[in-house]
Amino acid sequence: MPLSYWVKALPLNAFLVIVSDGQDTVNEIITPTLIERGMCEKIKRVMSTRYSVGKIAFVGIGYTPTVDWKLCVGDNNFYISTNVNELEDDLRRAVFEEVGHNTLKRF
Secondary structure (H helix, E strand, O other), rough: HHHHHHHOOOOOOOEEEEEEOOOOOOOOOOOHHHHHHHHHHHHHHHHOOOOOOOEEEEEEEOOOOOOOOHHHHHHHEEEEEEOHHHHHHHHHHHHOOOOOOOOOOOO
């Protein structure tokens, strides 16, 4: 589908959560190259609207990333989980701890 389709479909508060176990089996230099070439900024720009800024978060599962994902997502959107409880908490934070816009609602 063309990019314009996805841009029109984005909600007011768009976010992308990258979850990784660190097991890359393909070309190991592709991720750092994409980050250096502005991949994250381009994604955020496409996700952003005139009412809100797109957000990217990274959650690593049980390993120390070899790529500096903080360059892409920032310190406040970078998480490392070492067990299932931490993974659940980190995913919840990544999705719901927005700058005052997204909140957990219990019905």
